[in-house]
Amino acid sequence: MSIKKSKLKTIKALGEFGLISHLTKNFPKYSKNIKVGIGDDAAVIIPSKNDQLVITTDTLVENDHFNCNWSTPFQIGKKAIEINVSDIAAMGAEPTYVLVSIVITTKTDITWLSQVYRGIKQVCQKYKISLIGGDTTKGSIHMISVTMLGAANKPCLRSGAKVGDLICVSGQIGGSAAGYFGLKSGKKLAPYIKKRHLEPVARLDVSCKIAKFINAIIDISDGAGSEVKHIAKASQKGAIIYANRLPMHKDVLTMEKKLGLTKYYCALSGGEDFELLFTISKSNYKKISKLFKKDEISVIGEITANSNQLDLVLEDGSKKEIPGGWDHTRS
Ligand code: ADP
Ligand code: MG
Numbered sequence: 001m002s003i004k005k006s007k008l009k010t011i012k013a014l015g016e017f018g019l020i021s022h023l024t025k026n027f028p029k030y031s032k033n034i035k036v037g038i039g040d041d042a043a044v045i046i047p048s049k050n051d052q053l054v055i056t057t058d059t060l061v062e063n064d065h066f067n068c069n070w071s072t073p074f075q076i077g078k079k080a081i082e083i084n085v086s087d088i089a090a091m092g093a094e095p096t097y098v099l100v101s102i103v104i105t106t107k108t109d110i111t112w113l114s115q116v117y118r119g120i121k122q123v124c125q126k127y128k129i130s131l132i133g134g135d136t137t138k139g140s141i142h143m144i145s146v147t148m149l150g151a152a153n154k155p156c157l158r159s160g161a162k163v164g165d166l167i168c169v170s171g172q173i174g175g176s177a178a179g180y181f182g183l184k185s186g187k188k189l190a191p192y193i194k195k196r197h198l199e200p201v202a203r204l205d206v207s208c209k210i211a212k213f214i215n216a217i218i219d220i221s222d223g224a225g226s227e228v229k230h231i232a233k234a235s236q237k238g239a240i241i242y243a244n245r246l247p248m249h250k251d252v253l254t255m256e257k258k259l260g261l262t263k264y265y266c267a268l269s270g271g272e273d274f275e276l277l278f279t280i281s282k283s284n285y286k287k288i289s290k291l292f293k294k295d296e297i298s299v300i301g302e303i304t305a306n307s308n309q310l311d312l313v314l315e316d317g318s319k320k321e322i323p324g325g326w327d328h329t330r331s
Contacts, residue, residue, distance in 0.1 A: 092156035104136070216234070244315050
């Protein structure tokens with residue numbers, strides 16, 4: 001059967017190389033520094049003279065990181081790229097190149113897979129990221145593993161927090177976890193939380209503006225509580241955060257109530273918000289706050305000198321330890 005003639009080709013009919021070219025056709029190259037892209041044993045890139053190379057990888061596993069009954073394949077493809085852009089943004093870097101490795105099963109439908117790649121392509125186009133390679137293999141469950149490269153003049157690390165820094169977050173947090181728990185329990189979801197879980201968006205728009213002003217940064221993949229602890233530990237400092245300052249949408253608080261979850265659980269321990277959590281001096285905060293609309297950035301606490309201090313101040317003024325977050329090896 002001619003591959004070109006039939007619109008509904010099967011993966012078997014395409015074969016491995018036919019499949020790779022079907023999936024990766026029309027992906028634009030955004031850089032003149034790509035000497036060799038898809039098609040050889042490895043990609044060849046001319047390194048940038050000015051910038052440092054930042055590299056990250058993240059894997060999505062079916063039924064753990066995505067559920068085909070909840071997400072469309074287009075959403076899955078978009079999420080696979082957005083979560084890697086989030087890691088690049090959390091280094092104060094700009095994404096440049098990407099490699100996508102997929103595990104497909106004997107039952108994978110070509111239309112489903114093409115939609116995954118349509119999602120991948122749309123997000124690559126949004127950020128001008130060039131697809132330069134990947135791997136295609138068979139297994140018993142779907143997996144999408146993305147390796148992303150980025151560039152930064154001076155990458156921002158978790159370890160730079162200073163005593164007196166304000167702890168800030170972008171956007172609103174807890175929405176993704178509220179969506180996840182809601183979907184899992186079969187509850188009717190408000191559109192806001194459903195979208196937050198199924199269509200996360202990296203905050204490269206925020207990281208670009210703040211990179212040169214901040215001291216430490218991390219993206220919120222495992223809950224704000226866990227991320228504050230990571231920054232405190234890496235910086236050998238303490239932290240105090242205030243529950244009533246956590247920026248949470250009313251639909252998240254409603255879902256927490258409905259599910260009998262502790263208030264703030266989704267924001268502090270839920271994860272997958274892909275917002276940015278960063279620390280910044282008070283004087284630099286004044287500078288950046290002019291660059292954002294009201295509520296785009298929230299101050300949730302402060303960095304302290306005592307590295308044993310990890311305090312969450314509750315609404316009644318009482319304190320408890322900042323809770324940890326989502327642990328993928330345990331959950
Ligand atoms: P090899 O067998 O030498 O590892 P492959 O046959 O796996 O090479 O890949 C051929 C080319 O296609 C390489 O450039 C590789 O990076 C690219 N490639 C393979 N699978 C994918 C994929 N799923 N997405 C993007 N590029 C891919
Ligand atoms: Mg290979």
